[in-house]
Amino acid sequence: MLIKTGVPTSKDVKKITPPKEILEKGPVAVIECFEEIPCNPCYTACKFNAIKAFEDINNRPEIIFEKCTACGQCVMKCPGLAIFIIDETYSETEATVLLPYEYLPLPKEGDYVTGLNRGGEPVCRAKVVKVRTGKIQNKTSLITLAVPKELSMEVRSFNMEDFYRDNTVICRCEGITLGEIRELISEGYHTLDELKRISRAGMGPCQGRTCRHLLMQEIGNVTGKSFENMDIGTFRPPTETVKLKYFAGGDTHE
Ligand code: SF4
Numbered sequence: 203m204l205i206k207t208g209v210p211t212s213k214d215v216k217k218i219t220p221p222k223e224i225l226e227k228g229p230v231a232v233i234e235c236f237e238e239i240p241c242n243p244c245y246t247a248c249k250f251n252a253i254k255a256f257e258d259i260n261n262r263p264e265i266i267f268e269k270c271t272a273c274g275q276c277v278m279k280c281p282g283l284a285i286f287i288i289d290e291t292y293s294e295t296e297a298t299v300l301l302p303y304e305y306l307p308l309p310k311e312g313d314y315v316t317g318l319n320r321g322g323e324p325v326c327r328a329k330v331v332k333v334r335t336g337k338i339q340n341k342t343s344l345i346t347l348a349v350p351k352e353l354s355m356e357v358r359s360f361n362m363e364d365f366y367r368d369n370t371v372i373c374r375c376e377g378i379t380l381g382e383i384r385e386l387i388s389e390g391y392h393t394l395d396e397l398k399r400i401s402r403a404g405m406g407p408c409q410g411r412t413c414r415h416l417l418m419q420e421i422g423n424v425t426g427k428s429f430e431n432m433d434i435g436t437f438r439p440p441t442e443t444v445k446l447k448y449f450a451g452g453d454t455h456e
């Protein structure tokens with residue numbers, strides 16, 4: 203719940219997500235300002251009238267997606283760092299997320315970093331494709347990350363460290379590194395089941411709960427396939443946690 207955790211729920215996010223037809227046209231600003239606070243620099247920064255005039259300074263901003271040119275002015279001016287620019291037309295498999303960043307050091311273009319979700323959890327490897335910084339940005343640098351397309355509405359920050367480098371252990375149950383998986387993918391093993399059989403990644407006690415998403419992401423990076431067009435592999439029972447008492451003869455202990 204937003205008020206308790208500071209992290210918007212999927213319902214909150216749905217309300218501010220641009221419609222599909224807008225996302226298919228090109229880059230657009232997404233305003234993630236969920237609280238009613240006395241603030242309006244986003245409105246005054248927008249020279250394209252894409253943010254509706256506030257009747258009351260406490261109102262939440264409302265964007266007219268059709269008018270947004272993705273100029274980034276509102277992103278720089280928002281003191282709450284609550285505005286992002288999403289471009290789902292960046293490539294077949296990747297989207298870009300432009301986000302405000304006020305830490306140092308800054309990443310460099312071409313660096314790989316770790317994309318974080320709104321709760322600060324790592325969700326993917328991201329490439330820094332653009333860094334805008336200087337007097338105009340006034341200490342709020344604009345960083346553009348390329349991320350898997352299905353995570354364009356997930357990635358909202360990053361960690362400078364690349365958690366997804368070759369020596370990262372991707373399957374903790376079986377001790378398989380990302381480098382080993384990348385080598386197998388380069389040898390032509392392009393499905394989850396093939397990778398599981400040849401490496402045992404995903405066959406340990408957690409049955410792929412930790413690594414399945416990461417394995418699919420690596421396959422997608424090479425094949426260009428999106429998650430929805432990918433085989434999700436064979437699941438083995440139990441597919442959810444089962445109390446041991448059920449194996450031991452039921453919950454009556456008879
Ligand atoms: S990105 Fe530019 S055009 Fe779009 S809402 Fe912000 S200031 Fe206005």
Ligand code: SF4
Pocket residue numbers: 233234235241242243244245262263279280281282283284285
């Ligand atoms: S400038 Fe940022 S924090 Fe202030 S109202 Fe606009 S989106 Fe919200």
